[in-house]
Amino acid sequence: MAVYTEVSDEALRAFLAEYPIGELLAFRGIAEGVENSNFALKTTGGEFILTLYEKRVDPGELPYFLGLMQHLASRGLDCPQPVPARDGQALRMLAGRPAAICTFLPGVWPRRVRPQHCAPLGDALAQLHAAGADFAGQRPNALGPAGWAPLLDRCRAEGDQVQPGLVAELDAALAAILAEWPAAGMPQGMPQGMPQGMPIGQIHADLFPDNVFFLDDAAGQPRLSGLIDFYFACTDLLAYDIAVCLNAWCFESDHSFNVTKAHALLAAYQARRPLSEAERAALPVLCRGASLRFLLTRLYDWTSTPAGALVTRKDPLEYLRKLRFFLRAEGPSSLGL
């Protein structure tokens, strides 16, 4: 829920005058996304999303994100397409912030994931990976394995207040995960020297249900209408994107892992891009790493948000349960492969 920056009427009008999208008809803040300020924008030219990039986004990385969305859309992926202004630039300034207008995507994100969502998700993820193959930009994964130890250190003083023994458990898990992590996945030096079988490329890296829109088809089945929020996208192991999705889509509210959902996701993905043997073997540790990544960012936010604050802090312990599940997982078959 986020609108951090208000935009004056005059500034908005002057900004929109730079775009060939007609006259302003409506402009309302959107209560989704937590990093940036998002507005639903309606003009005589159509419907758009206006995003003002806030402090947590590095302006230097915006050309990568916008360029990637432009590239993926041009390859047929349903994702927001940056709208260039009359001067050809999609990235401009508004109210002292970097800002961009993107096309509006129809659809609704699934508040409750059903198995029927997971096959379209796997299919779209493979489509994303294929569409990104010839994109020239690169961005290291700032929240990849090299970032986890520093992040855990920043939670060291207060982590055990969330659950006694948590920091020691995470130290042990991190060491085990890093020891097993496919070497090519380290964020330095990409993409040279990648061993066969662990392909890297452009990944979304945050493909949670609220970033995936669906519409029902005539038979009442969910049809995927688009992927949004590419602001964690980076250049990393393609199979890590699958591991993020297994974490985000395949657990029930009672914390059990739904292997039917996982199988649907993986089978649809592999129909477009079969995983190599190395990727299949690495999937359990990639899943552990993805659990740890979301556990650590949530833990950091939890310990650095005032106790009385009325913002919703996401529970880090949800990901401790997922991490423990993946640590116990015997092999790829227990994950639906």
Added chain:
Amino acid sequence: MAVYTEVSDEALRAFLAEYPIGELLAFRGIAEGVENSNFALKTTGGEFILTLYEKRVDPGELPYFLGLMQHLASRGLDCPQPVPARDGQALRMLAGRPAAICTFLPGVWPRRVRPQHCAPLGDALAQLHAAGADFAGQRPNALGPAGWAPLLDRCRAEGDQVQPGLVAELDAALAAILAEWPAAGMPQGMPQGMPQGMPIGQIHADLFPDNVFFLDDAAGQPRLSGLIDFYFACTDLLAYDIAVCLNAWCFESDHSFNVTKAHALLAAYQARRPLSEAERAALPVLCRGASLRFLLTRLYDWTSTPAGALVTRKDPLEYLRKLRFFLRAEGPSSLGL
């Protein structure tokens, strides 16, 4: 910024199936309004706003609010029109909350008020008062003069932490305002026994800039496109609604009163409904009362919100400045009359 209640896909689909508005195309939380959960809803039948009424709204009062909007819209006022379900009911339940779908209004609320906004505002306010004249419902003003002393009592312990001496200053102001308040304005016993000249009726009571939408006409002048958020509406002195608008629209960011804006508002209002002598004479005290009403609710929210909370608390002292201005105001002419 508010979406307090999430709605599951199944619940949303079942809810929408009760309405003759077509198939779901988009559904996004809106970051405006602080009392309820609001969603932009797009279907093959058009665009709508879905509101889930949260704890601060008394469900027993919803028929008044929805009935009033329906009535005002039927009289030609541009305001959200409740959409009845197939059974004729506009007020239903969703996710355990009372819920209603209303029509979508185009337009943008003015982040910076210009004098050109104030004449259309005054005109629309008079139109609202005329359109409400034959509405049968009644609702006492819970935040009218009878509610101010109890509200001040709830801030008594902590009020002086906001500014030393504040509680004593507000005690004195409240006593002076109540002594002068037009007797007919008290919330009991309406509408019998109203003296001539102080007409009561249906008022909006919260017509701040973020509740008024504008679109530019072909000449670039703001044209009012609609009034929203009738959830403080009540049956009270019509002129009190003007006093709320003078507070909310006619002060500059340096706290000075812009009499040009006030005059534009009042002249446009009086072109539809000239004020009586009694109303003109009462306007200064009504303005003081309106200042005090917003000061007290903000002060209450301020003192009851945790210090570290990340929600935006509105500054109560902004309204102390306005109250002091109106206490000094010599007569109606200094307010633009």
